[in-house]
Amino acid sequence: MALSGKTCSQFRSVARTLLPAISLLVVLGGIAWLNPRAISYFGFSLMLNLAIPMVLATLAQLFVITGNDLDLSIGPFIGFSACVSATWLHDAPLVGITILICAVGVYAAIGALIYLRDLPSVVVTLGMGFVWQGLAVLVLPQPGGLAPDWLVAIMGIRPPFVPFPVLVAIVLAVVVWFLLERTSYGVILRGAGGNPVAIRRAGWSLLKLKMTLFAVAGLFGVLSGLSLVGLTTSADANIGNGYTLLGIAGVILGGGEFTGGRVSAIGAVVGALTLALAASPLLTFMHIPPDWQIGANGAILIIVLTARVLVSRQRGVA
């Protein structure tokens, strides 16, 4: 029965898994062609400088998307975490840590609110974005602050052979892949996105699942803010704003879908790396004028997503 339908689906999933890898290779190829010297330990360390915060932001979005939601507040939240890190965490570490833990708690509470009142996550998180933005401005009205020494030290590690960002990315990819796609609890988390009614019928608490997904997203958001401060050694309230779109794009590029609980952790990390390379280094090497850099970001996104559609189409699947 319906054998070719199954083979088609299998092609589609293989293609979807390969696409992020192919995109990465294309971007790397472009960079290598334009500036061969960039393909080196030093080159990668430089180009992927801001990749770690981006990977973390993408993973945060991954968990939210797993539950059929979308988080438009992750960018400002990262900015808030960064501002807290550059102020409280430096001056009064215990207070800083408490604030960050509470922030993750707020994220979980938002997840609970969205579930209990059946609210659209897009709009709620859009509103929450303003809340985090306001809090960030209150914590750090002007760009500045001081990064805690330990944070700078961690972000400055220079492992042999493999650039630090790449190493971190690999570790994160493996850890999240394992937790989300191999453990028995990860099954339930993904199932909550695939068929929430069924999960509830089986006796699991959708409320707890939603809160878990959002709490983990908050955790990754905090980590992203911390890593950002460790890299730039200071902070400003708007520093994270771009990570919302880039995070979503990374998840989608990595083969994830907005609904249905179909996500790939490894794909998301690869997608984030691709975007990290494409968003700035590639453009600089292509000598795109600064006015057009923003637009080029949008164009790259479009190109990448088009490629994904074409790949799916070629396999004969609508």
Place this chain on the structure above:
Amino acid sequence: MGQSEDCFARLTGVKKHFGAVVALDGIDLEVRAGQRIGLVGHNGAGKSTLMNVLAGAYKPNEGRLSIAGREQPDYSVSRAQQLGVRCVFQELSLCPNLTVAENTRVTHRALRGPGWRGKARALITDTLDEIFPGHGIAASTLVQDLGIGQRQMVEIARAFSETETPARLVVLDEPTSSLDGHTAAQLLSFLRHAAAGGISFILISHLLGEILENSDTIAVMRDGRIVAEDRASAFNRDKLVHAMGAEESRAPVPHSAAAIKTQAAVRVRARPERQTTAREVVAHEGEIIGLAGLAGHGQTDLLRAIFSATSRRSPNVTLSGTVALVAGDRQADGVFALWSIADNITIRSLGRLTRGGLISPSREKALADHWYDKIKIRTPDMRNNILSLSGGNQQKALFARALGSDAAIILMDDPMRGVDIATKLEVYGIVRREAQSGRTFLWYTTETDELSFCDHVYVMRNGSIVADMQRSELSEAAVIQSSFKGAD
């Protein structure tokens, strides 16, 4: 606390309401070990609610529930699972994005820790082998890659699989609706054996023949109560229908002049995409064409292809006339849940209801009222939300939408699945009358009985037409034979 005999479950005076709507109005039911109870009733009679109460998903407002000889004041889903109560719902409870093995983990909390995947795989495969030998389903397949029949098989196997506690009472809601004859027979035979081994069953089905053959006891529900309960041998089809409250019993099928119809104009010519021979479906004006064969063998695809041909040219389909489709899966493909019944009906005909560029409320109302009378939709007010209707009446509204439009060709994608007898009979009558006034119907149905309404039946297998027969040549045996025969 033992009860007389080995009574596994007992409901006493159970009542359940949702706001003002009374779903269960005092249910008294006893389920003994190894007993097979067939549960029948109209849509809206309360069968699903009863099932959910047994499953622990709904808490009764009144009454007592006792399972395994003990009262259950804190009954819940996990408690039900522990006691051995399993449910197979009509809306499939599988997560499409997870594999078969992972879906097994969802209902079995014990499958955790290192090595859980292997255990889950073994568990589900063993159960599938036991119930459906020769199933061919790999535990590592994503559920979204399975056909609907296979999904049903997985769902059933999952309910019977055991980790911590064995299944003692299994409630099945329309379990064979997505299975073809062969797998349905496997399931029913398995149920017979399992019952002999002490497992109790409650079988909910609209297929009266199936209920009569596969139950020890039959309970008939109507308006939230059990109105009749007796040994299965004491019932026959007509008695069941009468007890459910339908006025008409099975009406004899009139034989209209089939020969004249083939002289009329051709409305549809359609070749299935995978057809290698020259066969195609040909439908004339006023004909009712049936599509038969095992479920999921390309009938729906063909209908969809015909429908798409209205907006996009297709080399395989020639049409002359507008096309309307009545969907089988009304939630996914048919109903507009926020709208009233009237709005759901008029949506297809808006172009004809305008005056001066704006939709005329009076014309809308006229159309809705016309169909309220003609198709007998049971509602106090056509402006009520469509979800206030029972399933069967919702399906009638979807019919009214298609028939109320100017479409000359009506495609029916197994729309009678899970609909109660009374509604079916009313709709059959309307289809016949509309065909007589010149409308063409292409009817895909999984119930061979319904094929006797068709003038001409095409049997499909693996996406191609393998046989076609006139009504005079039609027989259940012939259809089944062609469904399994090798391609010609």
Place this chain on the structure above:
Amino acid sequence: MKFIFAKPWIWSFVSAGTVWLVAVAVTRGSGADSMLTGALAMATFTVVVGVGQMFVIALGPGNIDLSLPANIGLASAVAMTVMNGNDSLVGLGLLAALGCGLLVGLANYLLIWALRIPPIIATLSSSFIIQSIDISYGRGLQIKPPPAFADFANLRFLDVPVLAVLAMLFAALAAIVLQRTVYGRWVLAVGQNMRAARFAGVRVGWTRLATYMLCGALGGIDGALLAGYFRGATVDIGNEYLLSSIAVVVIGGSSVAGGKANLPGIWGAALFLVLLLTMLNTFGVSAGVRLLLTGIIIVAAIAVASDGRPRDVA
């Protein structure tokens, strides 16, 4: 209380009224009148794009136009450039802004349809591109609107801005389109169930295209009007209208899941938001607190206005 919540748009007007009363109480009545006038003028711009966003959101979950701010910015620059300070070119300038908006809408839908990009990403990506176009196009431009146009945009009749009156008429017209035209009905059908709509004979693709172009066009007009009102075009002129356009749709009672749209609510919600901001400004709160409060109130409003999760149903 139940009655107020039963009709969400009444609720939004009530809230707007409450905020106004509070503001009046704090300032002890001085400037209450001009506050209302100012609020009506500002609310107009939110209403125009709010209506456009409402139609897009009504198309169903995932449909949203995030390119609005960039669109407004570009259209304002285009309008000012074409008008060139010349009174006789006002009409042409408006048409140019309208056309610019239509093209944006078309581009958005092409991305969504041809390239199968989800609307959120499509409109966000296109907003980046539009922003770049605007930056390079409007580099160094400091064109003022023609005096007649600027005066018209600021015109008041009996203390009520003329633009506000026009916007009210426009909202009424939009309501008629939504309820009584085939197009409006089709939008609501697509929003509830796209598959069912297709099977019911609705031209899903054309409906979505028309809606995105409508939203784009309204953004274009808004850009031109804003440039007239504020007597100059800037790249950022549309930035605050993203959240506002979505917020007025939601607070006004339309369903973000699609298929249900509420027009009077948009006016009530717009007034509420504008008065809220005015009140906060009157209290002299800092930017941070203003952002924080705006966000909290939006979240709270949505949380309260929703029906909540039905009991006993997963």
